[in-house]
Amino acid sequence: xxxxxILLSAFGISVxxxxxxxxxxxxxxxxxxxxxxxxSYNLIQPWEKGASSTRIGLGAVLPGGKVLxxxxxxxxxxxxxxxxxxxxxxxxxxxxxxxxxxxxxxxKPINDNDFLSDRLPFELDTNLSxxxxxxxxxxxxxxxxxxxxxxxxxxxVRQSFIDTARFLQIQANGPVQYRSGSFTLxxxxxxxxxxxxxxxxxxxxxxNILPASIIEHFLKDTADGKYTGFPNLGIMYSQTLDEQxxxxxxxxxxxxxxxxxxxxxxxxxxxASIKSGDVILSINGKGIDSRGxxxxxxxxxxxxSHLVRGKAFTGDSMKIKILREGQKKxxxxxxxRRPAEDYLIDPYMFDRGPKFSIIGGLVFQELSVPFLKxxxxxxxxxxxxxxxxxxxxxxxxxxxxxxxxxxxxxTIPTPVxxxxxxxxxxxxxxxxxxxxxxxxxxxxxxxxxxxxxxRIEFDSYPKLIFLDAVLAAQVNAxxxxxxxxxxxxx
Amino acid sequence: xxxxxxxxxxxxxxxxxxxxxxxxxxxxxxxTNNSSRYEAVVRIENSSLNPDYRSPWNTxxxxxxxxxxxxVGENKFLTNAHVVSNSRIIYIKKVGDAKPYRAKIVHIAHxxxxxxxELEDPSAFxxxxxxxxxxxxxxxxxxxxxxxxxxxxxISITSGVVSRIDFLSYSHTSVDLHLTIQIDAAINPGNSGGxxxxxxxxxxxxxxxxxxxxxxxxxxxxxxxxxxxFLKDVEDDNYDHYxxxxxxxxPLINPAQRKALGLANDGIGIMVxxxxxxxxxxGILKTGDVLLAIDGRPVxxxxxxxxxxxxxxxxxxVERKFxxxxxxxxxWRQNKSIDTKVTLKRFLPYLIAAKxxxxxxxxxxxxxxxxxxxxxNLMAAHVMKNLQVRYHFDSYVSADIxxxxxxxxxxxxxxxxxxxxxxxxxxxxxxxxxxxxxVKTLKDVHxxxxxxKDDYIIISLLGNGRPIVIQRAKVEAAQKxxxxxxNVIKDxxxxx
Numbered sequence: 001x002x003x004x005x006i007l008l009s010a011f012g013i014s015v016x017x018x019x020x021x022x023x024x025x026x027x028x029x030x031x032x033x034x035x036x037x038x039x040s041y042n043l044i045q046p047w048e049k050g051a052s053s054t055r056i057g058l059g060a061v062l063p064g065g066k067v068l069x070x071x072x073x074x075x076x077x078x079x080x081x082x083x084x085x086x087x088x089x090x091x092x093x094x095x096x097x098x099x100x101x102x103x104x105x106x107x108k109p110i111n112d113n114d115f116l117s118d119r120l121p122f123e124l125d126t127n128l129s130x131x132x133x134x135x136x137x138x139x140x141x142x143x144x145x146x147x148x149x150x151x152x153x154x155x156x157v158r159q160s161f162i163d164t165a166r167f168l169q170i171q172a173n174g175p176v177q178y179r180s181g182s183f184t185l186x187x188x189x190x191x192x193x194x195x196x197x198x199x200x201x202x203x204x205x206x207x208n209i210l211p212a213s214i215i216e217h218f219l220k221d222t223a224d225g226k227y228t229g230f231p232n233l234g235i236m237y238s239q240t241l242d243e244q245x246x247x248x249x250x251x252x253x254x255x256x257x258x259x260x261x262x263x264x265x266x267x268x269x270x271x272a273s274i275k276s277g278d279v280i281l282s283i284n285g286k287g288i289d290s291r292g293x294x295x296x297x298x299x300x301x302x303x304x305s306h307l308v309r310g311k312a313f314t315g316d317s318m319k320i321k322i323l324r325e326g327q328k329k330x331x332x333x334x335x336x337r338r339p340a341e342d343y344l345i346d347p348y349m350f351d352r353g354p355k356f357s358i359i360g361g362l363v364f365q366e367l368s369v370p371f372l373k374x375x376x377x378x379x380x381x382x383x384x385x386x387x388x389x390x391x392x393x394x395x396x397x398x399x400x401x402x403x404x405x406x407x408x409x410x411t412i413p414t415p416v417x418x419x420x421x422x423x424x425x426x427x428x429x430x431x432x433x434x435x436x437x438x439x440x441x442x443x444x445x446x447x448x449x450x451x452x453x454x455r456i457e458f459d460s461y462p463k464l465i466f467l468d469a470v471l472a473a474q475v476n477a478x479x480x481x482x483x484x485x486x487x488x489x490x
Numbered sequence: 491x492x493x494x495x496x497x498x499x500x501x502x503x504x505x506x507x508x509x510x511x512x513x514x515x516x517x518x519x520x521x522t523n524n525s526s527r528y529e530a531v532v533r534i535e536n537s538s539l540n541p542d543y544r545s546p547w548n549t550x551x552x553x554x555x556x557x558x559x560x561x562v563g564e565n566k567f568l569t570n571a572h573v574v575s576n577s578r579i580i581y582i583k584k585v586g587d588a589k590p591y592r593a594k595i596v597h598i599a600h601x602x603x604x605x606x607x608e609l610e611d612p613s614a615f616x617x618x619x620x621x622x623x624x625x626x627x628x629x630x631x632x633x634x635x636x637x638x639x640x641x642x643x644x645i646s647i648t649s650g651v652v653s654r655i656d657f658l659s660y661s662h663t664s665v666d667l668h669l670t671i672q673i674d675a676a677i678n679p680g681n682s683g684g685x686x687x688x689x690x691x692x693x694x695x696x697x698x699x700x701x702x703x704x705x706x707x708x709x710x711x712x713x714x715x716x717x718x719x720f721l722k723d724v725e726d727d728n729y730d731h732y733x734x735x736x737x738x739x740x741p742l743i744n745p746a747q748r749k750a751l752g753l754a755n756d757g758i759g760i761m762v763x764x765x766x767x768x769x770x771x772x773g774i775l776k777t778g779d780v781l782l783a784i785d786g787r788p789v790x791x792x793x794x795x796x797x798x799x800x801x802x803x804x805x806x807x808v809e810r811k812f813x814x815x816x817x818x819x820x821x822w823r824q825n826k827s828i829d830t831k832v833t834l835k836r837f838l839p840y841l842i843a844a845k846x847x848x849x850x851x852x853x854x855x856x857x858x859x860x861x862x863x864x865x866x867n868l869m870a871a872h873v874m875k876n877l878q879v880r881y882h883f884d885s886y887v888s889a890d891i892x893x894x895x896x897x898x899x900x901x902x903x904x905x906x907x908x909x910x911x912x913x914x915x916x917x918x919x920x921x922x923x924x925x926x927x928x929v930k931t932l933k934d935v936h937x938x939x940x941x942x943k944d945d946y947i948i949i950s951l952l953g954n955g956r957p958i959v960i961q962r963a964k965v966e967a968a969q970k971x972x973x974x975x976x977n978v979i980k981d982x983x984x985x986x
Contacts, residue, residue: 244964386881419741
């Protein structure tokens with residue numbers, strides 16, 4: 001309840017701005033075209049960017065001269081334009097806040113602060129429920145508004161943009177014709193913003209909608225100017241449907257419960273000393289069934305992760321009832337968030353160049369999921385097994401003090417790397433006797449050659465190689481001429 | 491490259507059917523009496539029983555094929571191991587004699603793809619002179635291949651030149667490398683095991699090749715050093731296998747690498763990347779050592795030595811030795827030359843990646859869960875994508891897994907029953923512990939499951955915090971039910 005009031009006060013100014021107009025949102029006045037040019041870094045040649053591409057979508061105008069779009073719309077954006085559909089007036093915009101996990105971003109004109117003053121900002125409607133009729137709002141190329149009615153069917157907690165981040169999504173049925181430039185569509189209910197349409201299957205005529213409740217959470221978080229992000233519990237769990245298993249755990253028939261199979265270091269559950277082997281019975285009094293769902297008053301059965309991610313904020317405390325060794329226990333858990341960049345292997349990497357450092361032609365990088373994905377759609381079977389193991393069980397390396405996993409991604413043939421040309425995708429353990437725990441260590445170690453040689457150690461074949469330090473410095477200087485930079489440490 | 495050779499061998503074993511189809515296609519009008527020369531070259535017909543790793547309690551699948559063999563001594567026939575693998579019944583057929591003669595395996599060496607057979611009744615070959623074994627043939631000299639390849643029933647002779655002498659993988663196990671000679675004579679399915687002749691002497695045994703859509707005119711034969719070694723090894727009536735240094739090496743091409751290791755820029759020496767602790771060189775060679783000479787022969791920086799006038803892989807020295815033999819190594823460590831000796835032995839963990847034959851699959855079926863030790867045959871039979879399984883298979887030697895778990899036990903399949911109805915997610919997991927006992931062998935699983943003191947059987951799996959839990963009281967009835975339902979004749983086989 002308290003959070004609700006905080007929301008109102010944080011929005012106080014914007015709400016009053018809006019209320020002066022006393023006019024409801026409309027397609028032509030509340031939806032704006034967003035044209036982005038995006039260019040991602042080349043992970044194989046991390047010193048350069050790939051080809052640029054453009055994406056056209058629709059944003060929802062919000063109070064305070066801001067525009068809401070999906071994060072997908074602005075990944076690796078180099079140039080963002082807002083365009084009024086009626087007048088085709090344009091201005092350049094920037095990202096104020098982006099959350100790739102929640103798949104939301106907030107934009108604002110760079111210079112022209114009044115650009116949106118003739119628009120009607122949306123109000124949020126977070127009270128969607130099944131069978132609601134909602135509208136997808138878009139434009140013809142000419143700027144003529146088009147609204148399509150679809151019907152809300154159900155809600156589900158599922159992945160939106162980042163593989164590992166699951167959020168509440170609403171499904172709606174009905175045909176939606178995509179008009180030109182409709183990457184993301186605002187969804188309106190009674191002229192209020194009910195969500196953003198993030199994907200549509202023309203075969204099944206099903207729209208997936210990121211609901212206003214998640215948008216509201218995102219906006220609340222941005223209100224103080226410091227964005228924290230959605231909290232994570234940091235556990236892996238399994239269901240407790242098996243009666244033998246339930247008997248063994250001494251779980252009675254009334255309680256459902258999920259079995260904690262792994263606790264991820266650095267997140268909320270670990271901080272509250274929840275252990276692998278515990279059974280989570282309820283969160284804040286809401287019982288969790290043996291499949292891992294709680295009973296939502298509006299949507300029925302929903303994954304309990306929504307109680308954490310969708311409904312709570314970092315810093316909130318939660319009452320978690322667990323069963324540990326047959327004994328019920330109540331745990332007060334303070335929600336924290338382990339930031340994505342804290343993980344041994346970055347789960348995603350946008351808007352920044354990959355960190356790397358070159359020594360004489362050997363290219364060192366920190367392992368990331370985007371790098372693993374270079375091995376193709378079936379990267380989970382094609383990427384080097386050791387790296388996949390590190391991805392599945394980062395604690396093996398984290399225990400040893402590794403912050404990141406530095407790998408030799410490839411070898412540029414140079415006079416220094418003679419005989420090493422085929423070395424690639426090797427996990428680096430030491431350089432010049434310095435243990436390598438992140439890319440900064442590589443840079444540090446690169447300045448400490450012994451007897452005129454760099455000594456580089458790997459955890460697998462060929463284990464040990466040497467480079468001529470003087471020659472390597474010359475090659476680095478030459479590479480700098482050719483490719484611009486030889487390292488990016490931040 | 492390996493897969494193409496593999497496919498070739500597949501054709502060898504399956505050629506009977508194909509042969510039957512085109513039997514009438516060609517007519518040989520050029521029948522001569524020369525065939526008596528080829529009396530020592532025989533057709534070998536093998537009926538095999540291939541084990542079923544997916545239902546290991548079954549006897550297996552009947553199959554068969556044929557190859558070639560040749561007389562190497564009195565009632566001693568030499569052929570490829572792959573011609574007579576997983577054998578149930580073997581018949582030998584002689585040129586100009588329709589009668590099949592029953593034969594049996596005396597020695598089979600899968601690691602070098604050779605086998606020795608003998609006839610139950612040798613009288614049919616009385617007076618047939620065995621072949622003499624010749625030397626390593628020179629490049630660009632002519633050889634003849636004799637055998638019973640696909641394309642007809644009768645003996646076939648092709649000829650070609652020696653194209654290349656190299657150290658290559660033998661696809662029969664796929665993990666063993668030996669000296670190999672490439673020839674451009676046509677070698678086809680059915681030629682396997684047959685003699686390659688030069689000046690009336692056997693200079694090789696035809697054994698593998700590429701299928702025509704990979705490379706043309708590329709056949710391989712096992713050269714005489716390998717044949718001689720096999721014959722010498724079995725002199726004591728027992729095959730003792732090849733021995734190995736069990737180390738990996740890295741070429742010393744880079745000048746800085748040479749300088750850092752304190753070596754002159756003379757092209758001599760190869761770096762030791764790693765030596766397997768339980769292998770011959772374990773505890774003697776270390777990462778960063780440089781191998782300068784092996785048995786007095788300087789090792790070049792690409793790993794070759796000069797032997798009988800040819801540049802050959804340095805392992806050729808080890809290849810000709812036997813278990814217990816000692817070789818001398820000159821190594822360079824911390825700017826000092828050290829002379830040391832290595833007693834050669836086998837290194838068994840590498841066999842996890844070898845294709846295996848003549849072995850009955852071992853397993854335990856408990857409450858519908860099938861447990862089997864991980865090896866290449868198991869990987870080939872089950873499509874296992876589980877990361878832990880792939881990691882353990884891939885890194886069994888390199889990550890020293892074999893020390894911790896001599897056998898990696900995998901839950902390979904589940905025979906559905908009410909006792910295991912929620913277990914399907916656990917398929918293809920590796921067993922870590924059973925009731926708190928760490929599993930190191932299949933026997934450990936058997937012993938731990940047999941203990942009858944706890945109410946629950948807890949099977950914990952690698953990489954999964956959720957264990958399998960089975961109520962002991964339900965097991966007996968379930969076991970009986972499942973064995974009946976799925977026709978599991980015996981619920982375990984742990985080996986002899």
